[in-house]
Amino acid sequence: MNGESREGLALFGGVLGVPPKALKSPLPASRERGDTGGERTSDHMQRQLVAGRPDAWMRLEFNPIPTCPGCQEPTATRAVLDVLEEMGMEGEAILVPGVGCHSLIPFMLDLDHVMSAHGRPPDLASAIKRVLGRGAADRALPLVFTLQGDGDCIAIGAGSLVNAAARSENITVLMLNNVNYGTTGGQMSPTTPLGHATSTTPGGRTPDYGYPVRVPEMLATFQGVAYAARGAVNTPANYQKTRAYIKKAFQTQMAGRGLSMVEVLCSCPPDWHMTPLNSLKWIEAHIIPQFPLGEFKGP
Amino acid sequence: MADRLFVQGNEAVAWGAVSAGCEAFFGYPITPQNEITEWFAREFPRMGRVFLQSQSETGSINMLHGAAACGVRAMTSTSGPGWGLMQEGMSNLANAELPCVVVLVQRGGPGAGTTRHAQMDYASATHGGGAGGYRNIVLAPASVQELHDFMPLAFHLADKYRNPVVVLSDAILGQMAEPLERKQLEFEPLPPKDWAVLGKAHHADGKRRGISIGQGFIPNPDFPTYLSFIDHLDKKTKQMRQDEVRFEALNVESARLILVAYGSMARACQGAMEMARAEGLDVGMLRPITLWPFPSQAIRRNIREGVQFLVVEDSLGQMVEDVETAVGERAPVHFLGMLARHEPREMGMIFPDRILEKIKEICRK
Numbered sequence: 001m002n003g004e005s006r007e008g009l010a011l012f013g014g015v016l017g018v019p020p021k022a023l024k025s026p027l028p029a030s031r032e033r034g035d036t037g038g039e040r041t042s043d044h045m046q047r048q049l050v051a052g053r054p055d056a057w058m059r060l061e062f063n064p065i066p067t068c069p070g071c072q073e074p075t076a077t078r079a080v081l082d083v084l085e086e087m088g089m090e091g092e093a094i095l096v097p098g099v100g101c102h103s104l105i106p107f108m109l110d111l112d113h114v115m116s117a118h119g120r121p122p123d124l125a126s127a128i129k130r131v132l133g134r135g136a137a138d139r140a141l142p143l144v145f146t147l148q149g150d151g152d153c154i155a156i157g158a159g160s161l162v163n164a165a166a167r168s169e170n171i172t173v174l175m176l177n178n179v180n181y182g183t184t185g186g187q188m189s190p191t192t193p194l195g196h197a198t199s200t201t202p203g204g205r206t207p208d209y210g211y212p213v214r215v216p217e218m219l220a221t222f223q224g225v226a227y228a229a230r231g232a233v234n235t236p237a238n239y240q241k242t243r244a245y246i247k248k249a250f251q252t253q254m255a256g257r258g259l260s261m262v263e264v265l266c267s268c269p270p271d272w273h274m275t276p277l278n279s280l281k282w283i284e285a286h287i288i289p290q291f292p293l294g295e296f297k298g299p
Numbered sequence: 300m301a302d303r304l305f306v307q308g309n310e311a312v313a314w315g316a317v318s319a320g321c322e323a324f325f326g327y328p329i330t331p332q333n334e335i336t337e338w339f340a341r342e343f344p345r346m347g348r349v350f351l352q353s354q355s356e357t358g359s360i361n362m363l364h365g366a367a368a369c370g371v372r373a374m375t376s377t378s379g380p381g382w383g384l385m386q387e388g389m390s391n392l393a394n395a396e397l398p399c400v401v402v403l404v405q406r407g408g409p410g411a412g413t414t415r416h417a418q419m420d421y422a423s424a425t426h427g428g429g430a431g432g433y434r435n436i437v438l439a440p441a442s443v444q445e446l447h448d449f450m451p452l453a454f455h456l457a458d459k460y461r462n463p464v465v466v467l468s469d470a471i472l473g474q475m476a477e478p479l480e481r482k483q484l485e486f487e488p489l490p491p492k493d494w495a496v497l498g499k500a501h502h503a504d505g506k507r508r509g510i511s512i513g514q515g516f517i518p519n520p521d522f523p524t525y526l527s528f529i530d531h532l533d534k535k536t537k538q539m540r541q542d543e544v545r546f547e548a549l550n551v552e553s554a555r556l557i558l559v560a561y562g563s564m565a566r567a568c569q570g571a572m573e574m575a576r577a578e579g580l581d582v583g584m585l586r587p588i589t590l591w592p593f594p595s596q597a598i599r600r601n602i603r604e605g606v607q608f609l610v611v612e613d614s615l616g617q618m619v620e621d622v623e624t625a626v627g628e629r630a631p632v633h634f635l636g637m638l639a640r641h642e643p644r645e646m647g648m649i650f651p652d653r654i655l656e657k658i659k660e661i662c663r664k
Contacts, residue, residue, distance in 0.1 A: 107511075
């Protein structure tokens, strides 16, 4: 681990009492400006910029990506930002994160956001949409979307999600599914696939622990749900498809058609006890077969 | 405008909320507050305001959280079991510093208890039942008129401190009908809610807004550390304690016995006090209007040689603990609770003549 990385960790440890303002950026100044193209940095092999960060990903003084190495929640978030940028909707978007690793992401994003209690983003989002949309005849704006984990969305938050779907709330629910409770050390969640080991199913999940829940498939049966899909970001092809799903979900909301939902399968290498690369292979070989990708309801 | 109405307490709450400019109501059916939720369901949509029936009180309080984050005046109402479910939300609203109003129409507990009257949620309303370390102002109306008037006051105090406010009603107040004079109450001006979340494009400075239940946990420019946030909450709490204590004192200056009661029991006590004074007994009454911050100073100011206190509460004794804390060892504190109801079933009540009996018992000693 090099000096800069250690400083990066210390910066994230601002919660331990160090004011983030007092510390300098862990990134070389050149990367702060976002122009690393072809430039040699002090501690890495030569890197070439193939794609810049979306504008809405803020260049903050503390760690710009607050998640573990190999975590795909920022990857999925990036797909969301790409879509918002493409639609020119950053200024109209309101993000409602739940509680989990993803709670840290909105602080890095240049978007209005309201952090929810664990599992309750659909409740907050319903109210925000109804309150701010009440003047507009079409009730299309603002673009309100949740960012939730699998535990947040379908364990503790199942009641909120199901009832928002039943009420046909004109919001978008984004569920980042890493098939376990990442923040707390990788316990079983309702979406843990059979055979997948977690700290509370040490020998792998068996039917004794119940069966994984397939959320978009379930929501597709609701009259109030207009769009439901599942994507992954483990390959460039899947990333592009997921991006298209998210765009369709947002368009569904802007057309006022009712609740739209996209699940995104994400890797969680530390809690799966795998390397980032093996995590991607695990998604392909063991998770996608139990959680098929595609659209389950749509226009 | 019909300035005078003859309405139930529960309806007066709604008229008060309208005069305060409340824009959104979220509620779940529970007795004895149903008339409030039904009033908003009937009237709010045609006023172009938001009514939404939630899937649970957990839903209500979190919908309230979302609406409050948009900077509009919003409220919910509930009773004991629903209030229990809202505790997590109350703690989060305090952390997020979101102004909103919760009307709690008390019924008997514990558990499902009874849908009839009681004053058994004093402790959880004033001391908080959610994750620790927060405080909220609790207003205790004692008439249909006050149920109306305390709504604009509650919204004002909520906005002033960016903190939830509880209006503690009960089944008797909620269900009884009295004349109500509808009026617009004036308060000091408040700063604009430039923290409200609207979508980044809608802020004059073009900068994002974020509302978090993780203040102190996740560093932000206002609170870079946990203790800097806790210090802020402490200052706010002290300010509320200093500036917002409200109470009503009747005949306390020379009284040998001071009754202490709130809400519907304050009405019973007022009757008992008048009956006692007609018989020549020197009885006064101190009615806390803010249950938190509690008027401890007002109680202490009236401790004199020979003075005694009688707390009357339709519970097994909750507020009495705050009175005992205020008085200490300096005067006797007596208690008359729900076991003094005129009959043992849930519709039994503590009537003024029963309180008078207790007053005489104390004064004879």
